[in-house]
Amino acid sequence: xxxxxxxxxxxxxxxxxxxMVRRFLIRAEDVGHYVGSFSGEVxxxxxxxxxxxxxxxxxxxxxxxxxGLMVDQVYFQGLYEDSDLELIWIxxxxxxxxxxxxxxxxxxxxxxxxNEPGTIAYDAHxxxxxxxNLVTTPQVRIHAVSRGCAVVLEAGKQDPDAFAExxxxxVECVLEAPVLPGSRVLPPLSWLASPLMIWLIPLLxxxxxxxxxxxxxKRVFPPxxxxxxxxxxxFLYVLRTPEALMITERDLMxxxxxxxxxLLAHLNHVCVLSPLNDCILDVERQRELLxxxxxxxxxxxxxEASHMVIFDAPEVLPPLPDQTQA
Numbered sequence: 001x002x003x004x005x006x007x008x009x010x011x012x013x014x015x016x017x018x019x020m021v022r023r024f025l026i027r028a029e030d031v032g033h034y035v036g037s038f039s040g041e042v043x044x045x046x047x048x049x050x051x052x053x054x055x056x057x058x059x060x061x062x063x064x065x066x067x068g069l070m071v072d073q074v075y076f077q078g079l080y081e082d083s084d085l086e087l088i089w090i091x092x093x094x095x096x097x098x099x100x101x102x103x104x105x106x107x108x109x110x111x112x113x114x115n116e117p118g119t120i121a122y123d124a125h126x127x128x129x130x131x132x133n134l135v136t137t138p139q140v141r142i143h144a145v146s147r148g149c150a151v152v153l154e155a156g157k158q159d160p161d162a163f164a165e166x167x168x169x170x171v172e173c174v175l176e177a178p179v180l181p182g183s184r185v186l187p188p189l190s191w192l193a194s195p196l197m198i199w200l201i202p203l204l205x206x207x208x209x210x211x212x213x214x215x216x217x218k219r220v221f222p223p224x225x226x227x228x229x230x231x232x233x234x235f236l237y238v239l240r241t242p243e244a245l246m247i248t249e250r251d252l253m254x255x256x257x258x259x260x261x262x263l264l265a266h267l268n269h270v271c272v273l274s275p276l277n278d279c280i281l282d283v284e285r286q287r288e289l290l291x292x293x294x295x296x297x298x299x300x301x302x303x304e305a306s307h308m309v310i311f312d313a314p315e316v317l318p319p320l321p322d323q324t325q326a
Contacts, residue, residue, distance in 0.1 A: 021202075025202035025203065025205075026246075027241050027243050028242070029240050030096075030240065030241070033096070033234055033237045034099060034100050035077075035099060037099065038051060038101050040053040040101075041054070041105060042099070042101045042103075042105065043104070043105045043106075043110055043130075044105065044106045044107075044110055045090075045113075045126040045130065046110065046113040046117065046122070046125075046126060047093035047113075047117040047118075047122070048090060048091060048122070048123060049097050049104070050088055050089070050126075051073065051088070051089045052086070052087070053086070053087040054086055055083065055084050055085055056084065058084070059084060059085060059086040059136060059137050060084040060139070061086070061137055061139040061140065061320050062085070062086040062087075062088065062135040062136065062137045062139065063080045063085055063086070063087050063140075063142075063320070064088045064090060064130055064131065064135070064141070064142045064143070065087070065088070065090065065143050065144075066090045066092070066123075066145070066152065067090075067144075067146075068147045068148050068177075069146060069147040069248065069252060070245070071145065071234070071235070072091055072095060072096070072098040072238050073089035073090075073091065073098055073099075074098060074230060074231055074234060075145060076143070077230075079143075079310070079317070080143075080320075085320070086135070088135070090123075090130060092126075092148075092151075093122050093126065094117050094244035095238050095240065096237070096238060096240060110129055110133070113125045113126065113129075116251075117247075118247035119251040120251060120252065120255050121154055121158070123151045124151050124152075124157075125155075127142070127151055127152065128155050128158060128162055131155075131169075131171070132162060135169065137169075138168060138169050138170060139169075139170055139321065140169050140170065140171045140172070141171075141172050141173070141174060142171065142172070142173045143173075143174040143176070144178075145176045145177060145308075146176070146177050146178070146280075146307065147179050147248075149176070149177075149178030149179055150178070150179040150252070152173055153180070153259075153264065154263070156266030156267045157266055163268070164268075170269070171269060172269040172270070172271070173269065173270045174270075174273065174317070175270060175271070175272045175273070176273045176310060177273065177274070177278060177280075177281065177308070178272060178286075179255075180261070180286065180289045180290070181255075181256065181259035181261050181263055181289070182256060182257075182259075182260065182261060182285070182289050183256050183281050183285065183286065183289065184281065185256075185280060185281065185282075186278075186279060186281065186282055193249060193253055198246050198249055198250055199246075201242050201245055202243070205236060205242050205245070209236050213229050213232035213235075214229060216232045217229060217232050220279050220280065220306075220307070221306040221307055221308050222277075222279070222306060225311060225312075227311045228311050261289055264292055267294075267297075268294060268296045270293070270294075270297045271297075271298045271300065271318050272293070272297060272300065273300055273302055273305075273310070273317070274286055274287075274299060274300065274302065275301075275302050275306055275307060275312070276301055276304075277303070277304055277305055278305075278306065279306065280307045298318075300316055
């Protein structure tokens with residue numbers, strides 16, 4: 001009896017220690033990992049940011065880039081480098097701004113967002129703010145990846161008129177390895193997204209940082225290449241706090257189960273880059289969901305590509321049309 005009582009006391013003590021450590025870590029803000037200085041404009045969009053590189057001379061088109069979960073604008077480095085493109089990188093809410101600038105502008109139109117920071121709905125509203133207030137050309141591409149695609153679909157639901165020709169803009173969307181309403185996460189990542197594992201994120205995050213980026217790529221995004229390594233090295237440093245990651249991950253899992261494919265109907269000019277070597281999303285489930293897409297959607301299956309499609313098959317990224325072709 002004494003042994004059982006002592007064992008119980010030890011278990012209680014261990015739980016209390018775990019609980020207190022987690023409570024300390026949950027709001028511990030990590031320092032941002034900057035990729036360098038930035039000579040363009042940076043705008044606060046509430047808790048999100050928009051980094052704008054204006055074109056040299058008259059812009060041919062505007063490109064808005066929205067990254068996936070635990071990824072920032074480093075993902076898009078090397079893309080859309082033409083000097084006649086207006087480039088807008090969105091940093092999702094509750095994430096570190098990855099560039100250093102002298103001033104972060106706070107426009108009045110960017111102050112109000114009715115949604116909770118860290119959610120797809122919040123970031124969708126921020127995307128719409130950028131589309132309506134920062135874009136200066138009628139030819140627009142939105143290139144989104146993974147969770148970023150869910151943000152684009154949610155933005156289409158919030159304001160479908162912003163994507164219509166009547167808005168004065170021709171908005172085309174490139175959805176790379178998209179998270180869709182009803183998408184299914186593959187094991188073992190589905191287990192890592194369970195309620196228990198999300199609760200443990202403050203404790204697991206420091207341990208995850210001990211793992212090498214190369215190991216992560218080999219397991220989840222094979223094959224390994226330099227571009228993927230550069231992105232993977234930043235995975236666990238993009239969000240400001242463990243709590244921010246918990247909010248975002250819970251919301252993402254909830255969004256996949258609470259939305260249906262009717263969201264797809266709000267967007268007309270869409271190119272989907274769907275990887276067939278995806279180790280994160282169930283490929284057959286993705287195919288099934290994309291059968292509900294409007295006939296105007298161009299769905300490209302990429303046989304050897306991982307969830308980071310553009311790094312495995314850069315040739316599948318559609319060229320940007322000239323303004324005259326819009």
